[in-house]
Amino acid sequence: MTHVPENHPRYLSLKYREIIAEGVRRGITAIEGMTAHGRGETFDYILGEKTHDFAFEAERAAVALMLLSRHPVISVNGNTAALVPKEIIELSEVLSAVLEVNIFHFSEERVRNIKEYIESFGGKILADLDAELKGLTSARRMVSSKGILIADTVMVPLEDGDRCEILKTNGKKTITIDLNPLSRTSRMADITIVDNIIRAIPNMIKIAEELKDYPKKELEEILARYDNKKILNRSIIAIRDYLTEKATEVMS
């Protein structure tokens, strides 16, 4: 891995870019995952690279939904595995959620690599792909009969719109982490966390530790108050305000 000096103005951004490139070299992340990461970088940048209040609200609602679910599953793709392997394991444990490998650019080798990578951090993850979701003809219909097939709620971080749609058609509630509030995934999901996954998952772990002892009724109230359209609207407004500030700055 190239050494990026810690005092570089873009240190964190460059560090995670390197981690994704390393994921490609390890056969965990698809080459196309690099472009997806770049798209996310831009949105994070124009969001000021911080967790906004709307993201925190969505993270809280997401945790409440996962805790209320009978069979919650966290879908893990190549970018998620590369960026937050330990954190995603920890979150699944606090939430008693199942991890399942599910990737967009399908290859058996990459499924195996992701499984082994997560296991190398002590995590358990499903990668059976022994069942089918209805309504898809691509390899992406394949899921685990012990995971997504029987899930009532699926968290699909860094996913594409088709995936989210098919999960909903199959009657599942969906949570996504997507820095692009305009994406089809963001509009399709029940709960959209417009935040960088490297901040969102640690936040969710903390929130889960707090909420896991809450009575069911209080969790339901958190969910009842939650409005995903408003969250998306607020996130776009936040970007707009950030850019307005920057537009003034470049003139000075």
Added chain:
Amino acid sequence: MTHVPENHPRYLSLKYREIIAEGVRRGITAIEGMTAHGRGETFDYILGEKTHDFAFEAERAAVALMLLSRHPVISVNGNTAALVPKEIIELSEVLSAVLEVNIFHFSEERVRNIKEYIESFGGKILADLDAELKGLTSARRMVSSKGILIADTVMVPLEDGDRCEILKTNGKKTITIDLNPLSRTSRMADITIVDNIIRAIPNMIKIAEELKDYPKKELEEILARYDNKKILNRSIIAIRDYLTEKATEVMS
């Protein structure tokens, strides 16, 4: 190359993403170039994927500056070579500018691959790296003694801020094509074209065919009227307005 159907809503975007991935497979584009491409995709997306009037003005000023220069050079990196190999050759010919390979993630093999790729389209390109720019310790100080070293104006599409800064310290005028109007490169360059390179280069070819017969005085007037800070400001405002429109859409 995966087949993307032409009626896909994101057809062009997906097509160029594939071309960049193909560039990586050919050893022309660095893996990290995929992330850079992704960042650009997002900015293009929130600019509405079109050439705005501010971009067209910058393209016109850039052509005027290149035509007024004694020794104009176009620096070609892995993403530029992958995306617009034929177009960059054509532009260099209309402008009587020199092409020179210059890459951020240095490798001799990739320099050779880019040179051979451009040559396969009938272009001439320098790749000597037999001279040094002052003020840099990395491999990126290496330039051609027949190209950037003696250039008065360097066009550096899809570049990073350090590169642009060092060229300016070495007394050169710089032109960049950068979809991020907030980047250090954008703020550092004398002329910043906030446009997708796949639209900018063909535009510049047309503009160059018109301006190449203009008297020097008229070209100087185009330049005198040009204000890069205002162009950047207008481009940020354009993104802001696009997002404001979208913020209303998600609520409906």
